[in-house]
Amino acid sequence: MEVKVIEATEDPEVTICKAARNDYLDKWIGDMTFEEIMADIDADDEDRGSVKEQIDSSMKSDNNSFDIETEAKKQVLINHLLEHGHFGPFEHPHITISVKGISRSCMAQITRHRHVSFDIQSMRYVEFDENNPEPGEAYIEIPELDTINPAGRNVSQADAYDELSDDEILERRQEIYHNSIQDSFEEYNELLRLGVAPEHARMVLPIGTNVNMVFTLNARMLMHVADMRAAADAQGEIREMTENVLDIAEDWCPYTFEYYNSKMKNRKNRLAP
């Protein structure tokens, strides 16, 4: 799997702050500078120290271009909004992500999120090498197959644990998985050869078949998706994809996702944001 950002709102946290300050100012923010908009936000020495530390430790090339006072105010306001559940302003900045090589299963899970926009690679235009479908290229590999007691739901029916050694079990799992995919790809190509249209022949392809996807979501939705899909009980593949997106988000929207990762991620209550 590869995850890349292809487009994102520039200065997302300036946008979040402007939107939030709009709610409490009697003047119109359209006529104000960012410094004027943020004038009433109080940042103390601790806040200034904290943002300086973050800026110094980040990959930003020219740290001198950061005004510590303004940055500290941004962080204070963003932390305040998140702490008090004022999530609306986080809906303004958007990010577009491109993902290469996830399973159709992972795609089915992520596309349940209704406030995310998607483009999904069509199977009509994908060719599969029937003799040698490459694991990782044409279909996903499942790291959990190599773990004798994988974490996950419904793994209690493993009767074979009494009959086979651990090595035999691991070998047999790989054999079944890869042979089953190979058979499906061969049968798919055979249907095409017999004149069946790709949109019908694809019904025999497995749910582990790879797909590329582009999706766009706002910062609030990203936190919501992470609440559900970076959770310990989420499937490994979607968790990996979500963690990759969270890494990107930490660079894109640093104060927001610093707060999210340290104070909100993995909490029980998933009703917001």
Ligand SMILES: Cc1cc2nc3c(=O)[nH]c(=O)nc-3n(C[C@H](O)[C@H](O)[C@H](O)COP(=O)(O)OP(=O)(O)OC[C@H]3O[C@@H](n4cnc5c(N)ncnc54)[C@H](O)[C@@H]3O)c2cc1C
């Ligand atoms: C571990 C796990 C297992 C799952 N298993 C299954 C399963 O077996 N079967 C299955 O069908 N799904 C399953 N799901 C999917 C899950 O039920 C949700 O449909 C999916 O995660 C989308 O999230 P969401 O409901 O928060 O909606 P989103 O589309 O992400 O919307 C975000 C929020 O907007 C609000 N919202 C959006 N639309 C509406 C609406 N129409 N009415 C009211 N509020 C709305 C809700 O507050 C919602 O939380 C599973 C999810 C997880 C994480």
